[in-house]
Amino acid sequence: MVTSHLRPPPARDATARPLTRLEWLRYGPFLAQLVVTRRCNLHCAYCSEFDTVSDPVPFDVLTRRLEKLRSLRTWAVCLTGGEPTLHPDIVPLVATMRRLGFRRRSMITNGYRLTRTLIGKLNQAGLTDLQVSIDGVAPNDVTVKVLAHLRPKLELLAQHARFKVVMSGVIGSAPAEEALEVVDFAKRAGFVPRILLVHDDRGRLRLSPEELAAYAEVKRRIGRRAAEAHDYRDRLIARGKAPFKCRSGARYLYIDEFGQVHWCSQMRGAFGKDLLAYTLADLKEQFHARKGCNVSCTVGCARTASAFDEWRRQ
Numbered sequence: 001m002v003t004s005h006l007r008p009p010p011a012r013d014a015t016a017r018p019l020t021r022l023e024w025l026r027y028g029p030f031l032a033q034l035v036v037t038r039r040c041n042l043h044c045a046y047c048s049e050f051d052t053v054s055d056p057v058p059f060d061v062l063t064r065r066l067e068k069l070r071s072l073r074t075w076a077v078c079l080t081g082g083e084p085t086l087h088p089d090i091v092p093l094v095a096t097m098r099r100l101g102f103r104r105r106s107m108i109t110n111g112y113r114l115t116r117t118l119i120g121k122l123n124q125a126g127l128t129d130l131q132v133s134i135d136g137v138a139p140n141d142v143t144v145k146v147l148a149h150l151r152p153k154l155e156l157l158a159q160h161a162r163f164k165v166v167m168s169g170v171i172g173s174a175p176a177e178e179a180l181e182v183v184d185f186a187k188r189a190g191f192v193p194r195i196l197l198v199h200d201d202r203g204r205l206r207l208s209p210e211e212l213a214a215y216a217e218v219k220r221r222i223g224r225r226a227a228e229a230h231d232y233r234d235r236l237i238a239r240g241k242a243p244f245k246c247r248s249g250a251r252y253l254y255i256d257e258f259g260q261v262h263w264c265s266q267m268r269g270a271f272g273k274d275l276l277a278y279t280l281a282d283l284k285e286q287f288h289a290r291k292g293c294n295v296s297c298t299v300g301c302a303r304t305a306s307a308f309d310e311w312r313r314q
Contacts, residue, residue: 019071021073023280024073028250029073029074029075029283030074030075030251031077031253031305033080034065034078034255036082037057037081037082038256039081040082040083040086041086041113042143044135044144051082063093065255065275065276066096066097066100068278072283075104076103076104079093079106080107080108084107084108091125095126105127106130107122108130109131110132110133111145111150111153111154114157119157120160127163130157132154133145133169134150134169134170135174136170136173146178151185154185154189158189158190164192165189166191166192171195171198171207172206176213176215193222196300228303229304230310233298242295244307246291246293247287247305247309248291249261250283251287253275256272260274260275261282263302289314
């Protein structure tokens with residue numbers, strides 16, 4: 001895992017001309033996930049995307065990165081971490097995304113720092129989507145991100161959020177049947193229910209027979225929305241592989257706290273280039289690049305953003 005206190009020297013801002021609409025349609029980003037801080041207030045045992053020492057990325061640095069993403073015509077930006085609500089300027093960052101004109105302005109949070117005041121400020125700033133994943137019902141040795149602790153925060157969201165809330169049940173971090181209660185809670189609260197499967201630090205899937213049975217039942221309760229990116233999870237479960245034409249580095253950008261574009265959070269060592277130096281040529285190169293990790297990939301963002309272009313050669 002990259003540690004945030006070992007910062008490389010800043011790259012020169014090499015912002016090129018904005019992409020044309022046609023260039024974006026052919027190669028441009030549908031979704032960018034932008035790390036605003038690597039620090040997290042929790043220590044979930046399965047997570048490899050946090051530390052406990054990093055300072056937040058400065059607001060002006062993040063603003064330049066958002067401006068660059070806008071010049072690439074990025075359609076949706078998701079603020080992530082670590083825990084993004086630890087960033088002191090999280091509300092101004094959301095407002096900056098609205099000012100720059102991103103169509104979707106979202107954030108991933110563990111929910112612990114949500115208050116009625118913060119939810120109101122996020123409403124006013126223009127947040128369109130919030131994603132929260134709940135690992136189970138009761139705390140265990142792996143996680144405390146559970147209904148027993150977060151129910152009051154989730155009820156605040158149900159009462160006061162004017163943005164869409166996607167609430168994911170998780171299989172692989174708690175007794176499998178607890179995911180059923182999480183998904184049922186999401187439906188009762190008016191949230192968009194979703195299911196996540198815990199993968200290892202290389203994005204690979206490891207599930208027991210009990211977890212697979214719970215997954216099948218959760219999927220039945222969610223309905224058609226559970227079949228994401230050509231139902232890749234079912235293919236992974238049935239065949240152990242689900243190859244696809246990964247367009248990460250083009251359709252999907254993961255930008256770490258240093259401003260480096262990677263294929264995804266799990267493959268930070270495979271490819272990296274400074275966002276401010278990113279050009280149309282980089283989008284084309286990564287769009288067509290074959291990623292050897294694609295066969296067993298469980299990174300839903302990469303698969304969903306790539307699904308539109310499955311028909312194109314790579």
